[in-house]
Amino acid sequence: MAMKSQFVWMNGALVPFEQATVHFLTPALHYGLGVFEGIRSYATDHGPAVFRLKEHAKRLVESAHIVGFRSLPYSAEHLADAVKEVVRANEFTECYIRPLIFLADGGWNLNVDGGKPAVGIAAWEWTNYLGKEALEHGVRANIASFTRHHPNVMMTKAKISGNYVNSFLAKTESVRLGFEEAILLDPEGYVAECTGENLFIVKNGVIYTPDLAPILEGITRSSLVAIARDCGFEVQERPISRDQLYTADEVFVCGTAAECIGLREIDFRTIGNGSTGTITRKLQKEFHAAIHGRHKFSNEWLDYVVEPSAYRRTGSA
């Protein structure tokens, strides 16, 4: 199994991978009542480091607050430490980390207060989320026939497990049609985001991205905005229409799993020169420097799994 690791953190302790199981009558399985995060650890000269761990842990706890969990057994700080423990225990350098807080017990009358949350954190080696060629050549996308959630139907700021049924509908349709990713429009018909990524366009040297109202506040999105502004690019948040995608010079998407990937074709229309654009390439390069500890933002954004001075002494994690 590609997602195999040695240990999974379950409710406060590491357990062997095979023991990280839940019962069929776990309410989260029936109702999608869980909140999760996608986090990554990367290799750096000072050993493995988790990218923007504090922000991910904060969003996880905020997602739990949004779905109505009143008290959690662990704080954001405790969960952040547990994330690093999972990377260390599994002896991973580069991995994807998946914490999940889920309704584990009770709540069968559809009331969060009638149940109890449980927490798990797994990690696995996940690369090439959008395929091997994606980084170099970009991917082909379509506009989904499914609309993104209205923010008062499903809470779009929270990474709620059940929200992802909408992503599954769109992505499955997209892949069956022969594309690699789907772009979802918001209930007003403007571009929202992809199934697991935020979206940007470039037109005449200016970078545009939809404002935060209907979308997930992506941590990669905010990192790329900071990097782009630091490079001297103008970045504007504003509504983007479907036809503005077609005539953009470049379109790119970003997320923890996908990182930063160009879209070379949308709805059978070539975007720009039909390959990853120059500004996208520049941002990819800066982003890769940042995650691997070679950028001026790296200090602020990386959390070392092993204290850097200890790593220098032993030369390993």
Ligand code: PPE
């Ligand atoms: N929008 C959606 C809907 C989304 O799921 C993600 C992350 C983003 C934007 C970007 O957010 P951020 O990772 O903070 O930059 N999607 C996660 C789950 C992917 C999956 O297949 O599962 C991820 O990239 O980890």
